[in-house]
C-alpha cells in the first residue's frame with residue numbers, strides 16, 4: 558500500500574506542476590470572470606480547465622479513486638469524504654489573486670484514505686515553489702525540509718488570516734471583531750496571501766506563526782493541513798476542539814500555545830458544512 562500512495566504522490570506533484578504551467582500561461586491572457594456563492598466568490602474558465610486536467614490525468618492512472626474538486630462541487634457534485642482514496646483538489650487557490658494578477662496563486666491537491674490525509678501537494682505557481690508532505694515523512698519546499706517557528710509568545714508573532722467571500726453583515730462583524738482582538742494583543746503583524754494553501758505553507762515554513770479563517774473549504778486546506786503538521790505544527794478548530802476539515806473553520810499554528818491563544822480571541826460562527834446536504838428548493 559505504501560508504494561501505491563508514493564506513486565500517487567509522485568503523480569500529484571507532476572500534475573500540479575503541469576497545472577501550474579496552465580495557470581501561468583493563462584495569466585497573460587484575458588480572464589473571463591464568473592461568480593459563484595456571492596458577487597465576490599470568483600471563478601474563471603481556467604479554474605474549471607485546470608480541475609478537469611487534474612481529474613482526467615488522475616483517472617487515467619488511478620481509475621478507482623474518488624474526487625472532491627472545488628469546481629465539480631460548484632457544478633453540483635456531492636462533497637462527501639468517504640474512506641475511499643480521495644483526491645481533494647483546488648485547481649486555483651487564490652482565484653481572486655489570479656483574476657487581479659496578485660502574485661500568490663496555488664494548485665492544491667490533498668489525498669485522503671480512511672478520512673485521513675496521506676499526502677498534500679501545494680504548488681505556488683508564480684513563486685515556482687512545490688510544497689509537499691507525506692504523512693509521517695515530513696514536509697518540504699522544493700525538496701528542502703520545512704520546520705515551523707519556535708515562537709511561543711503571541712506578541713512576538715505574525716498571524717495570517719483572510720476575509721473570505723462571505724459578505725453577510727453578521728459574519729463580517731465577527732471577522733472584524735476577531736481581527737481587532739488579534740491585532741490588539743498586540744501581535745507583530747497580520748498578513749494574508751490571498752490563498753489559504755499558501756498561508757498554511759507560510760506557517761509550515763516558519764515565516765508566520767499561525768493562520769486562522771472561518772469560511773474556507775476542504776479543498777483549500779486538505780493539502781496544507783498535512784504540510785503544517787508534518788512541519789511540526791498543529792491544527793485546531795477555532796473553538797479549540799479537534800479540527801474537522803469539512804467544518805470550514807481552521808487554525809493552523811506552529812504550536813498549541815499560539816493556537817490556543819488565538820482561540821481566545823476569535824468571535825466564532827459556523828458556516829454551512831462542506832458536506833451538508835443541499836438545501837431543498
Ligand code: IPD
Pocket residue numbers: 627647649650651652653719720721722750751752753754770772773774777
Ligand atoms: C479562497 C482562498 C482565500 C480564502 C477563501 C478561499 P479560492 O479559495 O483560499 O484566501 O479566504 O476562504 O475560499 O476560492 O481562491 O479557491
